[in-house]
Amino acid sequence: MTQRSRNLLLLAPAGAWFLVMLVIPLTVVLIFSFGERGAAGGYVPAFTLDQYANLPARWAAFKNTLILAPAGTLASLLIAYPLAYYLAVRADPRWKTVLLVLVIVPFWTSILIRSYAWIFLLGGRGIPALLAAIGIEDVRLINTPFAVLIGIVYGYLPLMVFPIFVNLDRLDKRLLEASSDLGASPWRTFLQVTLPMSLPGIATGCLLVFILLMGEFLIPAILGGGKVFFVGNALVDLFLQSRNWAFGSAVAATLVILMLVTVTAYMRLIRRLGAQREDVALM
Amino acid sequence: MNKAAYAPPPSKATLGPIAELRNVSKRFGDILAADGLDLSIMSGEFLSFLGPSGCGKTTALRILAGFEAPTTGEVLLDGEIVNDLDPFRRPVNMVFQHYALFPHLTVAQNIGYGLRQRRPRPPRDEIERKVKTALEIVRLEGFEDRRIWEMSGGQQQRVALARAIVNEPKLLLLDEPMAALDRKLRKEMQIELQNIQRRLGMTFILVTHDQEEALSMSDRICIMRDGRIVQTGTPRELYDQPRNRYVAGFVGTSNFFDGVVESVAADQAQVSVKGGIVLAGRAISPVAVGQEVSVSVRPEQIRLERANAADRPGWPVTILNRIFLGEHTEYLVKHESLGEFMVLTPRQAELSDGPFNAGERLMALWEAGGALVLKQD
Numbered sequence: 001m002t003q004r005s006r007n008l009l010l011l012a013p014a015g016a017w018f019l020v021m022l023v024i025p026l027t028v029v030l031i032f033s034f035g036e037r038g039a040a041g042g043y044v045p046a047f048t049l050d051q052y053a054n055l056p057a058r059w060a061a062f063k064n065t066l067i068l069a070p071a072g073t074l075a076s077l078l079i080a081y082p083l084a085y086y087l088a089v090r091a092d093p094r095w096k097t098v099l100l101v102l103v104i105v106p107f108w109t110s111i112l113i114r115s116y117a118w119i120f121l122l123g124g125r126g127i128p129a130l131l132a133a134i135g136i137e138d139v140r141l142i143n144t145p146f147a148v149l150i151g152i153v154y155g156y157l158p159l160m161v162f163p164i165f166v167n168l169d170r171l172d173k174r175l176l177e178a179s180s181d182l183g184a185s186p187w188r189t190f191l192q193v194t195l196p197m198s199l200p201g202i203a204t205g206c207l208l209v210f211i212l213l214m215g216e217f218l219i220p221a222i223l224g225g226g227k228v229f230f231v232g233n234a235l236v237d238l239f240l241q242s243r244n245w246a247f248g249s250a251v252a253a254t255l256v257i258l259m260l261v262t263v264t265a266y267m268r269l270i271r272r273l274g275a276q277r278e279d280v281a282l283m
Numbered sequence: 284m285n286k287a288a289y290a291p292p293p294s295k296a297t298l299g300p301i302a303e304l305r306n307v308s309k310r311f312g313d314i315l316a317a318d319g320l321d322l323s324i325m326s327g328e329f330l331s332f333l334g335p336s337g338c339g340k341t342t343a344l345r346i347l348a349g350f351e352a353p354t355t356g357e358v359l360l361d362g363e364i365v366n367d368l369d370p371f372r373r374p375v376n377m378v379f380q381h382y383a384l385f386p387h388l389t390v391a392q393n394i395g396y397g398l399r400q401r402r403p404r405p406p407r408d409e410i411e412r413k414v415k416t417a418l419e420i421v422r423l424e425g426f427e428d429r430r431i432w433e434m435s436g437g438q439q440q441r442v443a444l445a446r447a448i449v450n451e452p453k454l455l456l457l458d459e460p461m462a463a464l465d466r467k468l469r470k471e472m473q474i475e476l477q478n479i480q481r482r483l484g485m486t487f488i489l490v491t492h493d494q495e496e497a498l499s500m501s502d503r504i505c506i507m508r509d510g511r512i513v514q515t516g517t518p519r520e521l522y523d524q525p526r527n528r529y530v531a532g533f534v535g536t537s538n539f540f541d542g543v544v545e546s547v548a549a550d551q552a553q554v555s556v557k558g559g560i561v562l563a564g565r566a567i568s569p570v571a572v573g574q575e576v577s578v579s580v581r582p583e584q585i586r587l588e589r590a591n592a593a594d595r596p597g598w599p600v601t602i603l604n605r606i607f608l609g610e611h612t613e614y615l616v617k618h619e620s621l622g623e624f625m626v627l628t629p630r631q632a633e634l635s636d637g638p639f640n641a642g643e644r645l646m647a648l649w650e651a652g653g654a655l656v657l658k659q660d
Contacts, residue, residue, distance in 0.1 A: 178383035180370045181348060182450065183400035189371075192396075196387045 026256070032249035041243025051250035058251055061234035064220070066258070068145060068230070069213035072152035073160075073206050079153060080160035080205065085194075087161070088168035100165070103158050111155050115222040118154065122147050122223065143225035151219040156212065160205040167201025168194070203270045207263070214259050231255045299362055301326040301486050302347060302454055307356035308510075309342050316342040318510035320356070324454070324488065329480050331489040331497040333533065334507035340490045343507070344456050347488065349373045361453060371400070376447035377456040381463060382439050384431045390442050391427035394418065397450040417449040420479060437468045444476070448483065455480075457489045461496065473500055494534055498522075506530050524567050527658045528577045538585075538624035539577040544570050544656070552656040554578050558620025564654035577657050582627035584653030587614065587645045589636065597646035602639055614639065616647060 001009075036046040055062075087099055106114060120126050122141040131139050141147050171194065179189040217232030224233075231251060238248035300323035309317040317339045324330055332340035345351045346358060349370035357364050365373060376397065384393050394414045398405055405413075418424055421441035431439065440460060447455055460476075461469040477500050480487045491497050497504050498518045506513045506521065506529075514526040518534070525531035528539060542556035552566045554576055562578045570576055588597065600616035603623065612633060614626040626647060639645060 172383065174379055174381065174383040175385060177350060177370070178377075178379055178385070179396070181350075181375075181377045182397035182446070183371050184396075185371055188400065193385060193387075 029249045029252050029256075032245055033253045035246040035249075037244045037246050041245070043245040043249075046246075051247045052254075054247060055250065055254060058231070058234045061229055061231045061251075062254075062258075064145070064228055065214060065216075065230045065232075065255075068148060068152070068220075068228075069210055069216070072149055072156065072213050073210045075149060075153050076156050076160040076209050077202065077206060080157055081164055081202070083157075084161045084164035084168055084201075088165050088171070089173075089194075103161055106154075107158065111218060112222075115151055115155070115219055118147070118151055118223055122150065142223065143227045145224075145228050147223040148220050148228045151223040152213060152216070155219060156209045159208050159212070163204035163208070164198060164201040167198045167204075171197050199270075199273060203273075207266065210266070211259065211263065214255065214262075300324055300359075301361060303357075303359040304343070304346070305357040305359065307343075307346060307353045307358060309339075309346060309351055310354045315510050317346065317353070320512055322505060322512065322515065324486060326486055327484045328502045329477070329487045329489070329500060331491055331501040331504045332507055333491055333494060333497040333504050335492055338507040339510035340492075340505075340507050341458060342510070344377075344458055344488065344490045347454060348375055348377050348456055374450075374453045375456060376450050376452040376454075377458060378440075378443045378447050378460045380458045380460065382443040384439055384442055384446070386431050388431070389427065390418075390423070390429045390431065390434070393431065393442055394446045394449055396446060413449050414445075417445040420448065420483075421445045422475075436463055437472065440464065440472060444479070448479070448485065451485075453486065455485050455487050457487060459490055459492070461491075461493075469496070476500065498534065504534070506533055525579070525655070525657060526568060527660055528579065529660070531577075531579045531655070531657055535581065536625065537579045537581050539579055539657075540621060540624075541575070541577050541659075544572050544574045544576055547572060552576070554656055557622065560620055562654060563651055564656040565652065566656040568658060570656060570658065575659055577659060579655045579657050580624070580649055580653055582613070582625040583611075583629075585624075585626045585647055585649045586632070587616070587626055587628060587636075587639055587647055589639075589645060597648035600645055600647045602641050602643050602645065605639065605641055612638070616645070618647070 032043050033051055034047050034049070036044045036048060036050070038044045083103075087096060087103075091099055119142060122128075124142075126141075128139045128141055131137075141150075175193050175197070176189055179193045180186070184192060215232055216230050217236060220228050220230045220233055221236075224230075235248055235252055235255075238244050238251060242248075302324040304320045304322045307317055307320040308315065320339075320343060322343075332343055334340050342351060346353055349365070349368060349372075352366060358366050360368075360373065360375070385396065388396070391411075391414050394417050395410045398410045398413060414427070415424075418426065421444050423438065423441050423445065426434070426438070426442075431442070434442065440463075443460070457476075461472055464472060473496055476487075489497070489500065501518060503515060503517055504521055505515045508529060514521060514530050516524075521530060521534045525534060531537045532539070540554075540556045540562060542554040542562070545553045545555045545561060547553075547566065547570060550566050552564060552570055554562050554564060556562055556578065564578045566576075587600075598618045598621060600618045602614055603617050604615040606613040610630050611627050612630070614628065615623060616626055617623045624647075633639075
């Protein structure tokens with residue numbers, strides 16, 4: 001067997017999956033997005049840009065997604081980084097594995113069930129009731145962007161913790177000693193050595209969480225209560241409730257394009273940051 | 284060379300030592316890594332901690348750097364107790380064993396790192412000028428903008444050295460800096476390091492397990508074993524007057540004949556060794572009759588002769604092995620009672636007497652002053 005045919009064989013299963021599950025459906029969505037809704041719903045072939053012209057009707061969904069996906073990524077990062085740092089640098093090595101398992105324990109229960117639990121926690125008889133007991137009245141949490149943000153951070157934290165942890169765990173601790181030896185206080189050592197050296201982990205974690213958040217549906221559906229909805233929720237609504245496949249396809253195609261644009265811009269930024277430093281694995 | 288840029292900083296206690304360890308011990312759990320270290324380090328000297336791994340030499344260095352706080356005892360820098368002073372506040376810099384260079388910074392940024400931490404921060408052009416001087420000293424001019432991973436091991440070592448000396452530390456600590464270099468490069472760096480130290484007048488403290496390295500570079504050597512200092516002295520003192528068998532074995536090589544002291548007169552001792560043979564030697568430290576000791580004879584102190592002159596007492600030996608080393612030849616010989624020992628003869632001896640061959644029977648002899656009577660411990 002030649003090298004070439006062996007390579008083809010290696011790529012065949014993934015290639016076939018990619019074709020059947022991604023390329024073909026995506027093509028169908030693109031075709032549908034130029035069509036029209038049938039009288040009883042579904043799709044009628046046509047070639048029109050009406051569906052795209054109608055996009056502003058779902059502006060709120062796009063706005064929520066484009067604000068809450070980056071905000072959720074950022075919030076996850078801010079909470080995950082200190083945790084990952086503690087696990088990688090400070091935690092007693094004997095407990096490291098146990099603590100890491102604890103980070104993924106929540107994944108043992110379905111995200112659906114865990115998000116439902118938050119309905120109670122954030123609802124009238126949950127945290128707002130506790131706040132009322134200490135004199136802070138009329139706090140509404142459930143069905144607000146804040147509730148969705150909490151759900152996002154709660155659900156996606158491990159995805160952010162792990163890449164950063166792996167990065168910090170591999171960081172040569174002698175570099176920190178060297179920095180201290182050269183006169184840098186612990187805080188300056190963090191800013192000048194630890195943080196720049198952990199950028200690759202931060203980049204990976206943010207990319208993972210951001211991409212998943214752009215397509216998020218479940219958390220806003222449960223904790224946003226129809227008031228805070230993402231493009232994902234709009235799509236469910238369009239395809240299953242209104243049965244407007246053509247418009248739904250146009251919204252879906254737009255989301256894919258938006259994702260391509262933001263992720264490409266992000267990758268470029270990361271590459272520019274990393275251009276001076278293809279080194280990070282060194283030593 | 285720009286020596287003025289690195290004039291040793293004025294010392295508050297010009298006459299006293301620049302650094303001192305006073306009865307310093309360090310305990311890690313059950314292990315006593317340093318045990319009652321007492322040492323004065325003089326300004327401008329090149330001092331080495333020499334010993335096998337686990338002897339506490341790295342712990343001693345890390346205590347001076349501030350990475351470890353002594354469990355008991357005092358550490359003094361320039362006459363002040365610095366036991367609890369954080370490493371980043373100490374006027375001390377280290378060259379790490381694997382260099383620990385920052386891979387996300389350029390060569391110049393690495394070297395300027397220490398200067399940039401100073402408060403108030405020195406002006407940019409001053410940092411640039413100092414970095415440039417440091418690069419000249421380690422002969423890496425023009426490498427400013429290189430990345431660390433583009434540099435060879437030897438070059439990285441120079442960057443690590445430059446990164447430390449640019450700060451003009453009171454003490455420059457070197458933790459086995461040559462361990463990762465190949466033999467030839469190591470030799471070159473040893474000479475260069477010594478030159479730099481002399482030129483800058485900086486106090487260097489080197490940790491090494493390589494006796495040759497310590498002997499060739501240091502003004503003084505501190506021999507360590509099991510967390511304790513066994514002997515401190517100039518290379519020559521350690522070589523000619525080792526305090527015990529351990530030091531004699533660690534500094535240079537020697538033949539040891541174990542035995543019991545039979546009689547002592549002044550510093551001369553008679554030692555009864557295997558096979559009823561009595562060897563005479565000079566006792567470096569006082570020994571008592573009946574004490575178990577070793578008679579140490581350096582291989583180069585022993586002569587081999589074909590002619591058996593009756594007036595000169597020698598030991599009849601058989602040559603087991605011969606290794607030609609260029610200017611010297613090393614022989615492994617065997618005496619039927621004393622056992623096997625090494626003899627190092629200069630090329631000169633061979634030219635006059637002709638090479639000795641394996642299996643040949645000869646006389647081995649040494650001057651009385653060449654044998655030392657050493658305590659076992």
